Amino acid sequence: MVSCKSDNNTVPSIAGETTDMYDGLRIYLKKSSADGSQVYIDTAIIVDNKFDFGFLEPFPTSEQLTLEMDTAPGIFNFVSENEGIYIKASKDSLMYSEIEGGVDNDLFSKYRKMRLEHGIRVQKFQQSRNLASENGTVEKVDALNSDWQEKEAAFKDAMKELITENPNRIVAPIALEFLLGYKYVDEVETRSLYNKLGDQVKQNDLSTVIDERLKKMEVTAIGNKAPYFEGKSPDGNIIKLPEILGKVTLVDFWASWCGPCRVENPNIVAAYNKYHKKGFNIISVSLDQPDAQEAWIAAIENDQMDWNHISRLAYWKDPIAAQYNVTAIPASFLLDENGVIIAKDLRGDALTKKLAQLLD
Secondary structure, X not given: OOOXXXXXXXXXXXXXXXXXXXXXXXXXXXXXXXXXXXXXXXXXXXXXXXXXXXXXXXOOOOOEEEEEEOOOOOOEEEEOOOOOEEEEOOOOOHHHOXXXXXXXXXXXXXXXXXXXXXHHHHHHHHHHHHHHHHHOOHHHHHHHHHXXXXXXXXXHHHHHHHHHHOOOOOHHHHXXXXXXXXXXXXXHXXXXXXXXXXXXXXXXXXXXXXXXXXXXXXOOOOOOEOOOOEEEOOOOOEEEHHHHOOOEEXXXXXXXXXXXXXXXXXXXXXXXXXXXXHOEEEEEEEOOOOOOHXXXXXXXXXXXXXXXXXXXXXXHHOHHHHHXXXXXXXXXEEEEOOOEEEEEOOOXXXXXXXXHHHHO
């Protein structure tokens, strides 16, 4: 035991036990800061397979904490509760540690179990689908996909229920951040769920991060007018978004180095060739790197992308990507003739089907 404090303004300890660990190994207590980085709070020493962080300064609001341990793989997440917490740390994988705490940690354990079980289902589904793709029929693959869609919908509904039934508990923003991060919910549904959180929970750092992220996403929400931008084409001409709007326009974020983008390009080319004469325009914004002018131009030619292109060759520092809150590519926004966003991230034949609805 190494962490002792004399301040009277303290709360009961976070303590625990493990098995078969050498005396002197360290166990670390951390929390996430507002910018998402990990901040060390305290360190304890393992003695006789036990550890104790001593009395801690109280947390203003409940928040997610993380435990790490020398030589033990993984991390263990739990929740601060300003009351005694006891952890049975698994040296084989901290992920499978057990905790005795209050209501918040009971709920967080439920959340963690839901995620672990869903992760196992994901692996089984991927294995079954891969096997069916190699040895099965199209009908078998379709049946697996259909069954999986139902399972994913049930999982999402269970997570949403956990949020709405516990609006005043820290598990609510934790689960909401997961749903948003893995795109189980869009910004509209996320905002609706966020608005149901209790006022005190909204003061939590994680809730603040979610709110700020939503504000950025809502700039390009479906139904909003696409932000103005302009940029230089490969030959140095300035292209402005309002000047190239058709009846329908695709704003496409990509890069010559992006494998998934290059795989998607033939689908976009096919849609453009079919619907350009009916009023479908495209402007592609490349996130190529500063020294990749030639690679950018070569990719345009090789992929036969015969439409408007701009780039600042600024990689992930591209201001238009930041303006549209693009953090991964390919990413795309479909606009109507007034520049209003009507769809996002249409992949495969989804773009052609949408254009058929709009232009045929």
